[in-house]
Amino acid sequence: MTTAERETKVVDRVAKRLLIGGEWCDARSGEAFKVEDPSTGAVLCEVADASAEDARAALEAAHGAQAGWARWAPRERGEVLRRAFESLMARQEDLALLMTLEMGKPLAESRAEVAYAAEFFRWFAEEAVRIGGGYAVAPDGRSRFLVTRQPVGPALLITPWNFPMAMGTRKIGPAIAAGCAMVLKPAHQTPLSALALAEILMDAGLPEGVLNVLPTTDPGGVTEPLLADGRIRKLSFTGSTAVGRALLAQSAPQVLRTSMELGGNAPFLVFADADLDAAVEGAMLAKMRNIGEACTAANRFYVQAEVAEEFARRLGERMGALTLGRGSATGVDVGPLIDAKARAKVQGLVDDAVGRGAKVLVGGGPAEGRGYFYRPTVLADVPGDSELSRTEIFGPVAPVIVFDTEDEAVASANDTEFGLVAYVFTRDIGRALRVSEALETGMVGLNQGVVSNPAAPFGGVKQSGLGREGGSVGIDEFLETKYVAIGGL
Template structure:
């Protein structure tokens, strides 16, 4: 288990000698002590990335792709080991962790294939005076800031396209889950990625460290996944040097069930959309809107499924719902549920935080939630499903759009025309139509409104790390 900073292809201690503890969310016990990077370490990482930038940009796309392909193979070979590490530091159930490793590795495979597709174009100017030649070049040194909820997948979703495009990177992982990011660095080094191309900088001083890098003129891009509040701060800092930005921010996903939907399929989809990663996902269904005629049946079926889930340590093979990541997260979830109950909601199952140790919260289904409740306006990030009833399509769309966020939405209906109509009307970057899962490395992932800027995955994910250069030429 690597615990030092990874800079210029070497494992090095923080210059200050400082370290911080990583805890097991199931017990609160310390599992590792990790080097705590400083602003000086951050500039050393930028130095390394800048020094490696020209050679990496000049590396043939096929060669860059082969390094990513090898990283995919190594992740696949070590999937069990990586899943245990994710469960240990993140708390998620081992089944979820295994799914994350598979998903994360796919970004390396997808972008290994995309590395050779950063094509440009040539056209004749409308006037006929010249040719319009467009070439695509790497953005340059990139700062990648990732969250704790998917410590492997959020790293590979950014590193994959950056390396495929010919960029060098500094990864700043969440301080709750730095061990997985360091394991990714080791895999990429073993896969033959040259020194300095990938640097990993764990740090408790996230704001200062990232801010220092964004004010270095050699840094030309920041890609961030996390809260909208932090995203706004990073956008403001990026403006100082006009740094290229990609922001995957908060979500508040509506899950809309019409009376003509297949209820069993809708419940199956709800279990995926709500309970993937124990609800600690920006794509998690956050608000359930169910048409009145089927609300009682849907709520009962969902509560039955949720109450049967096995809660326990993420590393236990029998566990289906692990602990939340830390005390702040479980306290927030508990506060939101208490507020809903005090406002008249009913807990069909769950609804009460158990005694410690560990940061646990039971799978919970709430009915009778009023439309303006706080639990519908905040990202819950836990295993809680608040249910609101509606009476028609127009009301469902209005409820779904009553948020500043617009990352993803889920719609269940037996009427395809209605499903497509509602999918277009909902203000979201992604829609799962009769599906509880939308994430796919081959598809553009991202939101609208306060949920972000840009897309990750698909061909669009590669283009986020390329600049278009126009050359006017005659021949």
């Protein structure tokens, strides 16, 4: 089988329709939209385009399934997740290729994402049977306190295009473990991974109506009526801060439980005493994972003056040696950005920095040919007032900004409305603790360039979000606490 034939087979295998009440169906309007390969601009397939009418039907299905699903034994819910975990790993190669075709990342990264995504199912399969409660005697001895946890109810899950499978499992996993029915709206750029995931869950024994999937090119038209209805009791969103603010406003009238994983502007601090080899390696991971299209991507590289020139030189050499190409090809390190708009944004940020005096060490522009490729770029002498220092880049660009003192580095790192993650490289344990505590972020990578782990709480502070996903607290977002006062004793 040729590469082209395998790619066609992988795409053809996936349902291209809506999932509502356990049935695969066309959009009620009959509309469909094209899914594009960002490495070539070619159309991979067409997918049913959901409307508000489809959204209402999906909500009806989720609401109808909620009561019965909540009564399922925790172990049985966990077994659904366990079977889905095993299926994801068994199909890792095909799912990785599917993700690469619709999103663009190299196959090696797609394989890693499938494994990462599967781990959320394995983790929450185990958490399903650990939903706790309590029983206590009242201080006056006259009554008893019974505390129990119950599913919050039907949940609306909205996922982004940059990690199309992992962001799905990170939300679906705890919702299933807690006993919540769901309506999932994946990003229209990458619906195929979500649809494949839904098929796997149905095959794993998830009851009809518990998961409903609505690909759409009209996200507002689909989600607004759901949020206004009153039967959705939980919203979990991953995406931009601007969209998150709008969704919070729409959720307020119904006083919905919300989880928001929003934008980032991650600082990467390198102190003069750092192991430079480790710092450069960490920088490559923090910057180039997912082509830089990640909310956790290092956005601002603050490097102490004594080592700034050497760090920038080494980083430039590593970035310049990366191979661009179609993600499914052998030997490719960097795939395309998601679309033309994303590439234009990156170029605008680079042009602004260069116009203010930044020096291009490597890259600095788009690659020639088809697709939305942008060359890995390192900029030195970047002024602090450049747009790059304030805006989430979402691309393979590393701006190096020089600092002198620890206080200056911390102040610059915190000078943003965002607070998702920061990275710190130092061999001084005192400094490591001081700086980690002083940084206004929900996560810190200390001498490492990757923080994401299904067993750890993921989330930010300030305008980077609300709540946490993953870890032992991830399931809490889908549970309500009920207290029963027992008298007559």
